Amino acid sequence: MHDRFPGIVLLVEDEPLVRLVVADVLIDADFRVIEAVNAAEALTVLEAGVEVDVLLTDVEMPSGINGYELAQLVSGRWPDIEILITSGREWPQQGDLPAGAAFLAKPCPNETLVSYVESAAKRVHAAKDARAAHDPSGSTDDTVVPFPKTG
Numbered sequence: 001m002h003d004r005f006p007g008i009v010l011l012v013e014d015e016p017l018v019r020l021v022v023a024d025v026l027i028d029a030d031f032r033v034i035e036a037v038n039a040a041e042a043l044t045v046l047e048a049g050v051e052v053d054v055l056l057t058d059v060e061m062p063s064g065i066n067g068y069e070l071a072q073l074v075s076g077r078w079p080d081i082e083i084l085i086t087s088g089r090e091w092p093q094q095g096d097l098p099a100g101a102a103f104l105a106k107p108c109p110n111e112t113l114v115s116y117v118e119s120a121a122k123r124v125h126a127a128k129d130a131r132a133a134h135d136p137s138g139s140t141d142d143t144v145v146p147f148p149k150t151g
Contacts, residue, residue, distance in 0.1 A: 007053035007121030008032045012042045014061045029114045039070040052081055053124040059087035068096040082120035
C-alpha cells in the first residue's frame, strides 16, 4: 500500500489555520493526512486501529494532555509510529521527547517539514519491510488464527 503514497500522517494541531496549511503541504507531497484538533482526538484515531506511520503534533494544546505527553503515550502503545513534535514557543526539556522522536521549531520551512516527515515514513516502511521479510506469511498480528482448509 505504501508504494502509492509515501505514508499516513496523523496531524495534531489545535490552530485551524496552521493545521490547514500543514495538511496542504503534506497532501501536496502525496501524504495521506488525518487531522486531529487535540490529543484526545488523536488517541481516538489510534485506538480505532487506523494505520498511521507518522505522528506530527504541536506541543501546546488546550485542555487535556500536551504534545509531549501525547508523544510519550504513542511511543509506549504504538512503538512503530514515528514521532515529530513542533512548537514555536516551548522547546523540549530533558525527558520530554521519547526515544527516536524529533523536534521541529516553528516556523519550519515547508521543505524541511516534508523532508522530516518523508524520512520518518521511510523508516516506518523499512521496518515493516524487514518484519515482512522475517515473516513470509505477511501476518503481523499474532491474534489472527487462520481457519484450516476443509477437504
